[in-house]
Amino acid sequence: MVLERLSQVQLVDLVDVDGVGPCVRAGANGFLGQASVSQLKARLVTEKILLLAVKEWARQLGVASYDKVLLRDDPGGPPKVGTMLWDASGPSYLRPLVRRDGDGKPKPGFFVCDVIIGDGETREQAVRAFVRKCQLLGTFKRMGPLLPMLISDRYSREGFGLGRSQGVIMATPGTLFGRDVAAGLAALLHTLTKAAAIAAQRPEAIGELFDKLGAIEGASANLRGALFEMLVGHCVMKIDDGSIDIGKIVIDPDTAKSAEIDVFRVKEYREVWNYECKAHQPTEIISRDAAEYWVTNRIPLMHRALKREERFQQCAFHYEYWTCGSFAPDALAFLREAAGRTKKYAIGWKDGDAVRAYVGRVRPKAVAKMLDQHFFQHPIAVFEKRNNTIAAARDGADADQELAS
Secondary structure, three states: HHHHHHHHOEEEEEEEEEEEEEEEEOOOOOOOOOOOHHHHHHHHHHHHHHHHHHHHHHHHOOOOOOOEEEEEOOOOOEEEEOEOOOOOOEOOHHHHHHHOOOOOOOEOOEEEEEEEEEEEOOHHHHHHHHHHHHHHHOOOOOOEEEEEEEEEEEEHHHHHHHHOOOEEEEEEEHHHHHHHHHHHHHHHHHHHHHHHHHHHHHOOHHHEEEEEEEOOOOOHHHHHHHHHHHHHHHHHHHHHEEEEEEEEEOOOOOOOOOEEEEEEEEOOOOOEEEEEEEOOOOOOOOOHHHHHHHHHHHHHHHHHHHHOOHHOOOOEEEEEEOOOOEEEEEHHHHHHHHHHHHHOOEEEOOOOOHHHHHHHHOOOOHHHHHHHHHHHOOOHHHHHHHHHHHHHHHHHHHHHHHHOO
């Protein structure tokens, strides 16, 4: 009811952000300022990497049960303790938090954590909201004690003092994980916020981020998508010219639905190129369903939105699907059929081998080496490829044996 009333007076808007889901955004007629979708996505990726580090920290130190730490993006999330949602939580059997029931069995307390990254100084009002969550759960008599932690880039003096006075662990990435990780997270947020400019001018920043944050378990997997888009953006601009944008949001004027274009390249008054970038493992196969969804759902939405812009009226439109993996035979057949019958725009695609060949044309060769190192020759990719090769050889041997018998 509160949300409905705030929406009616246009203090907030309800929007569906492509790749994120339903969101509440400060309204255009409000006093909070309009939110940026690109900044939101950059912040979410950065906070996810930070939360992965928090999870490993809590597990390794025994702050929370090893297999019970939940993060907000986990399949079982968002973490809920009592009536409140958190960015991370887990039952804790640390001595000061454990209580005993009537049978003498241990009853755990809970480690709970929220993170605020890339929002400048965390002020007293924000800290007070976190403290209020903790206070409300403190009134539940049957619930175990909380070990609350708030993580932010920095705090105002008043905010920091309030949290400490209420028994909250007031942390920063630097105090928890050291300067290198803190610097890596700050660089990641800056890079993703300015993705197009950095992809054009400093593609080596992509490799630097993998180096700085790769020690965090799960970080590389979560960075692959965003950084693959930057690599593609750099390469298409260098080879085929034009200006690029990364993570461009377009809105269909007919349905008001939005879509994100991973890499958007324009040659003014001539050509518009849209690249769907999937940083899959080299062993992953794109199914017909995935190809069909892209052709029948995403492309028409993006095309309707772009065709309404005055500067694109005389342009030729191209839509391409790039993956580090490969396409299933029926997916390729569908794409060829769709490309042959479509006249309004051109449809194209590149599998892993075609992507590598294309990137190999970029000079200097450091970009191609970066692609191999982090996308095609990463230990996970090599391990999966080796297992698939062994499985294929085993299946072939079984078939030969059956034929001989």
